[in-house]
Amino acid sequence: MIASVHGTVAHVGIAQAVIEVGGVGLAVLATPTTLSGLREGAPARLATSLVVREDSLTLFGFSDDDERDTFNILQGVSGVGPKVALNVLSVHTPDALRTAVANKDSAALQRVSGIGKKGAERLLLELGNKLGPATGVGARPAAPANALESDVVEALVGLGWPERDAHAAYESAAATETDGSVAGLLRSSLQILGAR
Numbered sequence: 001m002i003a004s005v006h007g008t009v010a011h012v013g014i015a016q017a018v019i020e021v022g023g024v025g026l027a028v029l030a031t032p033t034t035l036s037g038l039r040e041g042a043p044a045r046l047a048t049s050l051v052v053r054e055d056s057l058t059l060f061g062f063s064d065d066d067e068r069d070t071f072n073i074l075q076g077v078s079g080v081g082p083k084v085a086l087n088v089l090s091v092h093t094p095d096a097l098r099t100a101v102a103n104k105d106s107a108a109l110q111r112v113s114g115i116g117k118k119g120a121e122r123l124l125l126e127l128g129n130k131l132g133p134a135t136g137v138g139a140r141p142a143a144p145a146n147a148l149e150s151d152v153v154e155a156l157v158g159l160g161w162p163e164r165d166a167h168a169a170y171e172s173a174a175a176t177e178t179d180g181s182v183a184g185l186l187r188s189s190l191q192i193l194g195a196r
Contacts, residue, residue, distance in 0.1 A: 028061035036155030070094040098134040
């Protein structure tokens with residue numbers, strides 16, 4: 001297993017980054033929040049999980065070990081593969097997920113793309129005590145709107161969009177997005193920019 005990668009960020013895309021390690025560019029799939037913290041040309045360290053399939057090797061990257069460990073635990077739930085596990089972490093921090101499971105909050109889990117009512121109930125049942133208690137560490141507090149805008153615009157500029165366009169896309173996304181998280185607003189902003 002490849003537990004982490006440390007190298008220079010060669011490219012940051014919508015769903016993945018390329019980290020150059022020892023002259024080899026490793027494509028690493030990650031959440032929008034993790035990707036928004038990466039800058040091309042800057043050094044980066046990502047905790048990783050290598051998923052081996054019959055026809056592919058896929059490397060998933062995370063901002064810390066807790067996020068990676070949560071990803072691996074999620075894959076132990078029947079019907080949850082690496083893509084759905086990554087979707088869960090795109091919407092919820094590990095601590096927010098622990099809180100949702102502890103509170104049996106099916107609605108919070110259903111906000112994740114690829115998880116319906118039955119899937120949410122299965123997650124609540126099978127995760128049980130596997131995640132442990134919520135620690136409060138690494139929780140994303142509700143950010144004021146200007147901090148959200150700053151994070152989303154910074155991520156869009158990091159992906160190569162002009163700052164003016166990034167601000168305009170954020171304003172449009174903020175008016176319609178119900179999620180209110182950096183990941184949700186970034187996703188909506190990218191859809192708006194992609195339609196132009």
